[in-house]
């Protein structure tokens with residue numbers, strides 16, 4: 001049986017750091033409130049020249065380097081994003097151009113913070129059809145351009161960045177073992193952004209066109225915990241393994257309290273949960289591939305390990321993916 005394996009991972013983050021202390025000067029908030037309610041300390045903010053496609057291209061280049069592949073060997077590029085540079089072309093087409101991946105076809109997927117697991121699921125279907133394909137899967141966002149910096153309820157939560165992985169097929173007993181995706185559009189008003197984004201706008205030059213992220217935080221919190229629990233149980237059941245068999249959980253990095261509640265419900269040991277949200281905040285579709293790349297480069301993932309990814313985001317969308325590394 002052919003399975004999808006990861007040949008390389010990469011990530012890219014803007015240089016500019018926005019700390020809780022910086023936010024204290026912008027809105028009525030405190031480091032103490034943000035830290036205890038979210039676990040976030042810093043986030044990265046893109047400036048001109050660090051548009052979503054640029055961050056995505058940097059992350060993709062690093063994944064290619066690790067995979068020892070050149071851009072012209074890529075067959076397909078899928079980018080999960082809700083902050084493409086433009087309404088058209090897709091972010092994936094701009095990445096294709098920037099990389100010079102002349103043989104690849106390219107498309108975006110909008111599944112908000114679940115974008116990366118949705119992209120992986122689609123890539124897996126192509127790999128099953130043609131195991132020789134080399135597919136670049138990216139999650140990239142510049143949500144700072146869509147945050148209302150006068151709204152303390154949302155502006156403390158989000159950050160910018162990109163992560164990528166290069167996948168192909170194998171007949172070895174490893175790779176992607178299970179995946180399950182869900183959506184519930186009836187709840188979209190609990191977390192939404194009403195306009196199609198345009199070119200990235202940094203803090204200094206942001207316009208006030210009203211297309212900000214709007215969120216009912218408490219409701220989102222509740223659904224996020226329940227939904228990720230459901231998705232994780234589904235993929236574990238598919239391959240008949242238990243929570244204890246998982247070596248590393250790499251969840252969407254939205255909020256430390258969501259992850260603690262999820263861990264308690266499922267009985268996941270906290271040391272098995274990869275956390276970097278303190279450094280980057282919620283980077284939406286980029287959060288899982290950034291964390292995956294950091295965990296990979298830190299040697300937190302060994303050959304044969306079961307690695308579980310899970311996400312929840314606007315739509316609502318949610319899902320989980322299980323790999324044997």
Ligand SMILES: CC(C)(COP(=O)(O)OP(=O)(O)OC[C@H]1O[C@@H](n2cnc3c(N)ncnc32)[C@H](O)[C@@H]1OP(=O)(O)O)[C@@H](O)C(=O)NCCC(=O)NCCS
Nearest residue numbers: 029030033037113152153156217218220221254255312313
């Ligand atoms: C957003 C979130 C941190 C708010 O925490 P909460 O405990 O639910 O807090 P509430 O929204 O009930 O607000 C409590 C109080 O804190 C205030 N508050 C909100 N943001 C604040 C901030 N940054 N600093 C200080 N006070 C703040 C509220 O105005 C409210 O004040 P009030 O009681 O005087 O009205 C929490 O709901 C959450 O994490 N939700 C999920 C968000 C998320 O992860 N979304 C993305 C999913 S992909």
